[in-house]
Amino acid sequence: MSRIKPLFAVALLLLSLLVAACGPGSRAELRPRQPLDASPADAFRRQAPPPLAMPERGSVAVEPLHATLDNGLQLFVIPRPRFPLMTVTYVNRAAAFHGAGRPPGLAVVTGDALRTGGTSIENGDVLFDMEIGGQKPAVYTSFSSTQVSFTLPPSALKVVTAMLGRIVRYPTFEAAGVQKAQLMHVRWLYDRGFTGDGYLEALAMAQLYGKDHPWAVDHLEEGKAVAALTRDDIAAYHAEVYRPSVSAIVVSGAVDPEKVEAHVRRAFGDWVEPAEPLDPRTLEFNAQPHYRSQISAVLVGGEESELKVMQPSVAIGHRDAHALRILAHVFGGGFTSRATLRLRHDEGIAYSVRAGAGLHADGGTFWIRTSVANDRVEQAARALVEETVRLQTTPISTGELAAAKAQYRASVDLSNTAADAYFFATAFAAGLGPDAHRRTFEQLEAVTVQDVQRVAAAYLSDKPNFFVLTNYRQTFRQLERLGAVRYFERKRP
Numbered sequence: 001m002s003r004i005k006p007l008f009a010v011a012l013l014l015l016s017l018l019v020a021a022c023g024p025g026s027r028a029e030l031r032p033r034q035p036l037d038a039s040p041a042d043a044f045r046r047q048a049p050p051p052l053a054m055p056e057r058g059s060v061a062v063e064p065l066h067a068t069l070d071n072g073l074q075l076f077v078i079p080r081p082r083f084p085l086m087t088v089t090y091v092n093r094a095a096a097f098h099g100a101g102r103p104p105g106l107a108v109v110t111g112d113a114l115r116t117g118g119t120s121i122e123n124g125d126v127l128f129d130m131e132i133g134g135q136k137p138a139v140y141t142s143f144s145s146t147q148v149s150f151t152l153p154p155s156a157l158k159v160v161t162a163m164l165g166r167i168v169r170y171p172t173f174e175a176a177g178v179q180k181a182q183l184m185h186v187r188w189l190y191d192r193g194f195t196g197d198g199y200l201e202a203l204a205m206a207q208l209y210g211k212d213h214p215w216a217v218d219h220l221e222e223g224k225a226v227a228a229l230t231r232d233d234i235a236a237y238h239a240e241v242y243r244p245s246v247s248a249i250v251v252s253g254a255v256d257p258e259k260v261e262a263h264v265r266r267a268f269g270d271w272v273e274p275a276e277p278l279d280p281r282t283l284e285f286n287a288q289p290h291y292r293s294q295i296s297a298v299l300v301g302g303e304e305s306e307l308k309v310m311q312p313s314v315a316i317g318h319r320d321a322h323a324l325r326i327l328a329h330v331f332g333g334g335f336t337s338r339a340t341l342r343l344r345h346d347e348g349i350a351y352s353v354r355a356g357a358g359l360h361a362d363g364g365t366f367w368i369r370t371s372v373a374n375d376r377v378e379q380a381a382r383a384l385v386e387e388t389v390r391l392q393t394t395p396i397s398t399g400e401l402a403a404a405k406a407q408y409r410a411s412v413d414l415s416n417t418a419a420d421a422y423f424f425a426t427a428f429a430a431g432l433g434p435d436a437h438r439r440t441f442e443q444l445e446a447v448t449v450q451d452v453q454r455v456a457a458a459y460l461s462d463k464p465n466f467f468v469l470t471n472y473r474q475t476f477r478q479l480e481r482l483g484a485v486r487y488f489e490r491k492r493p
Helices: 004-021 042-046 106-116 123-129 154-169 175-194 196-209 219-228 231-241 257-268 321-332 338-346 374-393 398-411 417-429 436-446 449-459 472-482
Strands: 065-068 074-079 086-092 138-141 146-152 247-253 295-299 304-312 354-359 364-373 466-470 485-489
Touching: 074 257, 074 417, 086 154, 086 417, 106 138, 106 146, 106 154, 106 175, 106 219, 106 231, 146 154, 146 417, 154 247, 154 257, 175 219, 175 231, 196 219, 196 295, 196 304, 196 364, 196 466, 247 257, 247 417, 295 472, 304 374, 321 338, 321 354, 321 364, 321 374, 321 398, 321 436, 321 449, 338 364, 338 374, 364 374, 374 449, 374 466, 374 472, 398 436, 398 449, 417 436, 466 472, 472 485
Parallel strands: 074 247, 295 466, 295 485
Antiparallel strands: 065 074, 086 146, 086 247, 138 146, 304 364, 304 466, 354 364
16 A cells, blocks of 8 residues: 555656646647538439430340140240250240139149149159259249249250159149148238238239239138149149140250250150140130229328339230330339439439339230328329320430330340240240240330330320328328229238
8 A cells, every 4th residue: 555655646747747748838729620511412412313325235136946846835945055054944825823714823833733742752852863953943823824944054954854744744743742832822922912012913903804803813812712722623724724735845055956856855745735625714815904093092000101003004915015115114114214203303202113014915014103101192193193194295305215225125135044944935925936035126126205105195094093002091181182082901811
């Protein structure tokens, strides 16, 4: 303790000397705070950037080699000698999502059952044992087809073709695999029913085409129908719908076309067409809409509302299909699209606006969607109508047309084997033929600003159907100022 006191005194002395040395005369003076320079983004916020064309890029049209087997099955081969992988896809244009005249979900569950329990042994295990990878086939069922696809090294061509033939032609539909396929689709419906956009789309389809239309099946009703399916239902559907006359094989990669045809003939050449013809509703059905302008409001809680506009358009092979896709890019195809600039930049009420043309073999829709705060619903709806009228009455600029074409061109610029196979399988399902990719580029380049204005006037309405997921207490007065409102309670899956 006696040593601590002297040390403490020395420390105090040193501190006092330091303070004296740094007296008022030597104290550093702080400069007054200067105003901050303007942010580089300020100019951007004050002035909307004009829509600019994306840089031109050299797109190459792909045209596959095409052959038809004696039983009617079609073969498309796209040689890609520099690609390290190949994709082999089976497509059936009768096994479509809409399943006209059949229980909803039957096509989806049958397609999934090919993967989950279609054969007596696991396909992935067989491929793994043959040392070409343990990938099971990808199965995709859409409004126009079911596709079963492998992407593997080209050395697996013979084995994969034989495997695909066995999967498609000789499924055993084991009980466990069928149940798994049912559960997969019920889970997808459950997830889809919880999303605002999925719920509004189902409601919109019912309003446009009627609740009994295959495109308008309620999520809950489809889930019940899927759960009630039996193995016999699936086997009978497969026996009727899976046939060579509505099927095709698409192969893309570093493959020899002659070897591909030989393997496909070995796996599918003796496939016999059933004597009983297909139900005409399997391939074609009435997709004529029953359009009437109204506001459909689905009542939920929350501080934000989801808005969707859905209007009938055309099938994928229609002459206006490409102009409608260009229109979708101009209206809501990115942050420089018209509706996004209006609602995000000018009015500051939405993060973005998206628009698209959902074109299928049987018909199509043109949709617009966005989300805004509940107190901005009316403002957003009126802005979307005003942008629609502007497109109908005033031609777009050549810069907007060039930018939209560049976006569209990039979306169909095939850059890998999986993209090749998907494009030509979808084209086959729509009846577009092996020259579909080349004609897509030709028809895309032929679209003019006058075409875009014409399709805007023909397929968009200045009194559109609005489908709104909203908080009733905060928005009902806004909705009723917009027009007649029909209210719905949201069904939980």
